Amino acid sequence: MPKDLKKFFFIDAVTASVKTPEENDNVVFISSPRALTELNITLNKVLEVGNLDCTVFDSLSTLLVYEDQMTVIRFVHNVMAKLRTTNSKGVFTALKEDITTNLMKDLNMFADKVVELSRIQK
């Protein structure tokens, strides 16, 4: 594993849904992107013991493929609150196509900032 990647701890919600994953020190496998309770419990544990500077969540749009909006909103609200109480930074990505969804509207209330990347590039 390259040196820089050792700085990361991965929570992989995809691999285990298609094959039996090989064990790795820096990875926890979640059974599927639909397993939000499992994902939440794992993330909480990692945040409590991991002393992490930042959590990158990739991506909210994928969660919307597997779960209804209200479930995803409640999940993300909970994750953001956990990040705040553990003083950890959080970066959540979403596709521009999802900007009109209730999820994105509600996240405007919970997040400190919503940034549209295409605007920055201009």
Add this chain to the structure above:
Amino acid sequence: MKQEDLAKELQNLGDAFNLLLIVPAEKLQQNINQALGFLTKENGLYISLNKPYVSIKDELKKQGIKTDNIFFIDCITDSVSEPKKQENVLFIQSPSDLTGLSLAVGKLIKSAKSENFLLIDSLRTLLIYNEANTVSSFVRTVAEESANSKFKTVIFTTKDGELFKKISPFFDKCLEVD
């Protein structure tokens, strides 16, 4: 109404009022800061449904808004971690615990000695966790109790036509901020 006119509007409403403020989600925090800039001349209650009170306190301090005279009712922290007891904070289990929240707010309003304002941030979050009719009953109870105790009550929400129709009769004034 423009955001910068909010403080003036609040001043014109007098000593006791129930105000519903409909704001764009992305400008919610800015509007809360504006309202608190006016309200915190007195002591009051802040019901936090979006963020843990620690984050709100930090944000208000950054904006130069004093927090010593605010009693927080935090509906978030307890849902993600074991909260440490604090003098000026009451923790509610989660935004779905409307019974617990309603009882706590009622008790605090009735026993208020120096508190004169109540701010709720925001009703839209209650709708994520509860049925619209349950939220509507909660708002009616809070609006009645705060009116009886002559509070300045400011409740924030984002645009939601269905809820607005149900709760607008409980307010002295409903304003939409650009």
